[in-house]
Amino acid sequence: MRRWSNVSLGEVLRHRKEFILLDDTEYYKRCRVQLHAKGVVLRDVVLGSAIKTKRQQVCHAGEFLVAEIDAKMGGFGIVPDALEGAIVSSHYFLFEIDGSKLDRGFLDYFIRTTGFRNQVEAQGSTNYAAIRPASVLGYRMPLPPLAEQQAIVSRLDALADKVRQVNEHLDAIEKKAAALFLSLHYKLSGDRVRRLGDVVELHEEHVPVRADSEYPQVGVRSFGGGLFPKAAVAGTETSYKAFNRLYVDALVLSQVKGWEGALALCPTELAGMYVSPEYRTFRCVPGEAMPAYIGELVRTPWFWSLLQEATRGVGARRERTRPEQFLNIELPMPPENMQRKVVEILARQSSLRLRHTTIRQANDALIPAMLERVFSEAH
Template sequence: MDDVITLVRRPVLPEEDKEYREIGIRSFGNGIFHKEPIAGHEIATKKVFSIEPGDLIFSNVFAWEGAVALAADSEEGMIGSHRFMTYRVNEEIADARYLLPYFYGGPGLDVIRQASPGSAGRNRTLGIKVFGGKRVFLPDLAEQRRVADKLDNAMDQITQLTHMKKASARLSVQHSDVLFRSIERTAPLVEALLVDNDFTEVEPNSTYPITGIYSFGRGLIKRPAIQGDDTAYTRFARIRAGQVVMSKLNAWEGALAVVGDDFADTYVSPEYPVFSLIEDVANSEYMEHLLAWPELWAKLTPRGSMVRRKRTTPATLLATEVPLPSLSEQRRIAKQLTLARRVADSGGAQVEQLSTLRRTLLDAAFSGRL
C-alpha cells in the first residue's frame, strides 16, 4: 500500500475571526458531505487538516464499512478532523478513480478490514502502519483507467436516478403534509373512532397468528404464530379489516395502522388497542393516510424524560385533534394521496434495484467481467 498511496497531513491552525467548512464522509462509498460553516474560535482546540482536490480520504473510524472518498474541486479549501486520513495517489502505478471503488466496495475493503482490528464501530480504527504494509494486487494503469471510465459513467447514472427517486418520495411526503394542513375543519379523533377490542381468552393448546406494527407509518407486520402456553398474556384482541390498531409504546413514532384484508382474523396483544371507524364520519383510506402523518405522531409524543417507557393511552389518541373534513372531501384527498404513495412506493422499489445494480457492477469491475 505504501507504494500506491502516501499519507499527507496538512495541519491547519484555525484563526479566530475566520470561517471554516469541515467535511464528513458517508459510509458505503456514498461520498463526501459538507458541514455548516464554523468560526475559527469554535475549533481552536481541535486538530484539523486541509483537504485538497485529488486526496483519497479514509475515515479511520469507519473505513471498514466503506467510508472512503475522493476529494473534488468542490472540497478545495475545506478541512477535516484528525479522523480523516488524506492520501495522495502514486499516479505512475494507480488511478485514484479506480482506487476509490476498489476500497469502498471491491477487494480493497477486505484489506482495510484486515488493518482495522476490533469488534465494531469505533473499536475498528484503521491502523495506519498496518494498512501501509498490506499488499494489494492491481491491474496495469491502462486497465485501471478503462474500468474506472466504465464505472464512473454507470455510477453517475445510478446516483442521478437514485436522487430523483428519493426526491420524488420526499415530494410525496410534503404533498401529504400540505393537504392535511390546508384542511380547515378539525375535530378530536373520538368523532371518528370507537374503542373496539374483541378480546379472546388465551387457550394453552390453541395457536394464534400474531400481528405487530412497524413504526414510522409503515403499517402492520405478520409475526410468527404462537401457542397459547408460550405466552404470558391471558387474552388477545382479534382484529378485523377496516379497524385501526395502535401500539401504546410506539404510537408517538408512527406505530398506528388501518387493518387490511391480509391481517383480518389475526391477533394483537393488549398493548395494541383496537378501534373501529364511525363509518358515516370517517373514510378508511383517508384514515390510513392520516395515521401515517408525522404531525399526528408529534401530538402523541409523551412529555418529560424516559419517553420510550411511556405509553399512549386510547383516551389520549381519541382526544387528539386532527383534520377531519366531510366524507366526500376525505375521499377526494385519499385518492390523491394514494396515487402519490403508489408513485413513491414504485420509486422506493427502483432505488432498491439500483442499489443491487451498484453492487453487481462493483463485483463485475473487480472480477474481470466489466
C-alpha cells in the same frame, strides 16, 4: 490487454500528517465521512473560536479520507472538489494518491466493494474498533494499467448517471402524486380542523422481556422510508424490561427521529414483531380515520413540518416527540367518508407505486453489482 496487478495501498498512497493552528477570527469548513462508504460531505462552517481543538488537518480534493473509529462501518471516502481546504481532527487519516499509478475515481469505486470492506472489517481485534494508518496502507487492491482504470471509471460514471436520472424521474412522479394527495386533503377538509388525538389514539401492546426468548426487531427509516425488519434481540442482550409488539395498521412513531419523517403504518408482514420503548404505537379511532389515509398523510413532508413545530430544539438536539405532543397537533382533517374516496383513488395507484419500488431496488443494485463484477473478474 495487460494483466492486473495486486498491490498494497501503500504502493499507491502516502499518509499525509500535517497540522495547522486555527485562527479564532477565521471561518472553517469542517467535513465528515458518511458510513457505509457513502462519501465525504460538509459537516458545517464554524468560526475558529468555536472549535476547542486548535490543531487540525487540512484536506485536499482527491485525497483518501479515513475515519479512525468509523472505518469498520464504512467511514471513508474521497475528498470532493467542493471540500478543498476543509479541516478534520486528528481522528481522521489523510492519504495522497499517486496519480501516475492510481486514478482517484478508480479508488473511489473500489472502496465501495465488499472485497475492500471485508479487509477493513477484518483488521485488528473485534474489541477495538479503531484502525491505524499502517492498517490502511496494508490493504490490497487489484490494479490495471492507468489507461484501463480511466476507461473503467468512464463506463461506471456513465452508468451512475443513468441510475441518477431514473431515480430523479421517479422522485418527480412521486412528488406530483404527493402534491395531488395534499391538494385533495385540503379541499376535502375545508374548514374542518381536528387534533390528531381526535383521530388516532395511543395503543401499545407491552410485552415483558424474558431471558429465554428472542424478539425480532423493526426499525423506522426517516423521510417516509417506512418500516424494515431487523435482527432478533435475545432477552439476555437488552436492558429493556419490555418491548412494544406491533399489530396490523399500527402507526409507529420514532420518538427520537419522528420530526424527520421516521413514522409509518405497520404492514401485515411485520405484525407480531417488536420495537423498543423509544417507538410509540398508535391506532386510528373508528369512525374518525382510516389507516390507509393516515399512512399516506404521515409520508408527506408537510406532516413532518407539523412534527418539527411540535417539538423543541434544532437538528440532532431536537427533543424526543412525546405522545402528548404528537396527539396535540392540530391539522385539517376530512371526515372519514371523504377519506374513503381518497383511499379508493390511492388504491388505483398502488400497483404503480409497487412498480416504482421494484424499479428503484433494481436501479440501486446496478452499481454495486457492476463493481463486484469488475473487481471480482480482475485479471
